[in-house]
Amino acid sequence: MAAALDRAMVEGRLRIVAGLIRITGDWELAQDCVQDAAVRALDRWPHDGLPDNPLAWLTTIAQRRAIDVLRRRRTEREKLAVLQRLSEREPTQMSASDDRLALLFTCCHPALPLAGRVALTLKTVSGLSTREVARAFLVSEATMGQRLLRTKNKITHAGISFQVPAPHRLAERTAGVLAVVYLLFNEGYSATEGDGVRDDLTVEALTLSGLLAELLPDDDEVHSLRALLLLQQARRAARLDADGDLVPMDEQDRSRWNQRQIGEGINCLLAARATGRTAGPYRLQAEIAARHSTAPSADQTDWAGIVDCYDALLRRQDSPVVALNRAVAIGFRDGPDPGLAALSQVETDPRLSGYHLVPAVRADLLRRAGRTPMALEAYRDALAAAPTAAERRFLRRRLRELGAPD
Numbered sequence: 001m002a003a004a005l006d007r008a009m010v011e012g013r014l015r016i017v018a019g020l021i022r023i024t025g026d027w028e029l030a031q032d033c034v035q036d037a038a039v040r041a042l043d044r045w046p047h048d049g050l051p052d053n054p055l056a057w058l059t060t061i062a063q064r065r066a067i068d069v070l071r072r073r074r075t076e077r078e079k080l081a082v083l084q085r086l087s088e089r090e091p092t093q094m095s096a097s098d099d100r101l102a103l104l105f106t107c108c109h110p111a112l113p114l115a116g117r118v119a120l121t122l123k124t125v126s127g128l129s130t131r132e133v134a135r136a137f138l139v140s141e142a143t144m145g146q147r148l149l150r151t152k153n154k155i156t157h158a159g160i161s162f163q164v165p166a167p168h169r170l171a172e173r174t175a176g177v178l179a180v181v182y183l184l185f186n187e188g189y190s191a192t193e194g195d196g197v198r199d200d201l202t203v204e205a206l207t208l209s210g211l212l213a214e215l216l217p218d219d220d221e222v223h224s225l226r227a228l229l230l231l232q233q234a235r236r237a238a239r240l241d242a243d244g245d246l247v248p249m250d251e252q253d254r255s256r257w258n259q260r261q262i263g264e265g266i267n268c269l270l271a272a273r274a275t276g277r278t279a280g281p282y283r284l285q286a287e288i289a290a291r292h293s294t295a296p297s298a299d300q301t302d303w304a305g306i307v308d309c310y311d312a313l314l315r316r317q318d319s320p321v322v323a324l325n326r327a328v329a330i331g332f333r334d335g336p337d338p339g340l341a342a343l344s345q346v347e348t349d350p351r352l353s354g355y356h357l358v359p360a361v362r363a364d365l366l367r368r369a370g371r372t373p374m375a376l377e378a379y380r381d382a383l384a385a386a387p388t389a390a391e392r393r394f395l396r397r398r399l400r401e402l403g404a405p406d
Contacts, residue, residue, distance in 0.1 A: 001042070001045040002042065004045070004050055005038060007054075008041075008058055012059070013034055013127055014100050014127070015059075015099060016034050016055075016058060016059050016062050017031055017103070017127075018100045018103040019099045020034070020063070020066055021099075021106075022103075022162050025156075027124065027155075029066060030066070031124065032065075033062040033063075033065040033069070034062050036065045037061040037065065041058060100125075100211065100215060102162050102163050102164050103124065103125060103162070104208075104215075105165060105173055105177060106155065106161075107121040107125060108121060108180045109160050109173075109176075111154070111158055112151055112154055112155070115137070115147065116147060116154070117151075117176075117180050119137065121181075121184070122184070125208065126204045126208065130145050130148065133148070174216065174219060174222070178212070178221060178282065181205050181208045181209055182282075184201055185202055185205035185232075185233075187201050188201025188202035189202055189232060189233070206230065206233060209222075209229050210226060213226050220275040220277045220280065221272070221280045221281075221283065223268045223271040223275075224268070224269065224279075224280065225282040225286075226268045227266070227268035227272060227290070228282055228286040229265075231262060231265035231266075231289035232289055233261055234257050234258040234261035234262045234293060235252065235257050235258075235292075235293065237256045238252040238253055238254070238257055240390070245397065246391060246393070249298070250332075251298075254297070257293065262294070265286070265290070265293065266293075269286050269287070269290055280316070284309045284316070285313070287309050288310070291305050303329055303332045303333035304333055306333075307326060307330055307333055310322060320346055320349040320351045320352045323345070323349070324346055324347075324355075324357065324361060327340075327342035327345075327346060327361065328361055330342045331343075331368070336368040336369035340365045340366070343362060343365065356382060359378045359379075359381035360379075363375050363379040363381075363382055363398070366378055367379075367398070372403070375402060379399050379404075382395050383396065
């Protein structure tokens, strides 16, 4: 019975929550009613037997619970019309796809602060507890509770409607939803053993990207983002060695890469290409990740194609980080000296001031060029700016390899 409940909740929790939020406008009530229905199932199903349709059973119980709560709030006049609509509505009338999509767009509304969007998405769409969301942001549960409350109040006071945007606004709003999912993934992916592995965040981001692909099957950037996340996650296990130290991609054991995720990522990329649309930012990043993921070895990587993708990305967005990555790719395509020349054109950009990867890239190019004294100096600069313990251990290892004393 517990396993059947788990399956039903995985399949339908979001649909029920989204439908109740749309009807009642009460975020806390919707989530509480679904939890109450789950508790009721654990109490009833062992005695009454498994329902023919567990999801419909949970939906009905959650709706009845919402009706009971709203009846106790009868003095709140604005709830009376909601009560009438809810009592007349059959569970099968819940519009699952529209409700889930509307919930995602509401959580990621551009009027909300970015941190609030991410937190609300984790809480409401992914179903994490306030404590789990707080742990994701490395803040106290009380602090996160207040942040979530402010975000929900903003939705109410700003009159943010619970709906999928109009067709002419869909593209711009979808970009905001994708940005939240991408930020969530990067928060988890950039974490390392020494600083706390965040597989929970990457898994949630992958789940959300799959939901978006299901709800927006004709959007090429949705498929592209999912491809990018899968292809990056496929290499996650090889990024750290047995001691928890970082391993550069060109030194990784490719047998540890997840081939199933790579295959799924390539299929998502093919779906994005099949739309025939001009490649957007996520598509170009996915194309880069695909070239890395399908190369038999570092030496056989299609660096020319990767540089072409970075060139296209730079034409679409003026990003110094993209230009920095392009310099790295040029260093592998043409050699360290052309890479250093490309780096010199971007490292003075004030937007990269204090960015720890700038001296790290310079140090690696100088090391490969055989300029050991200059490389040592650059590695020391990178070490002073490195934000994580794993990165600092890696840079100290490079210093030792070049003969620097511990």
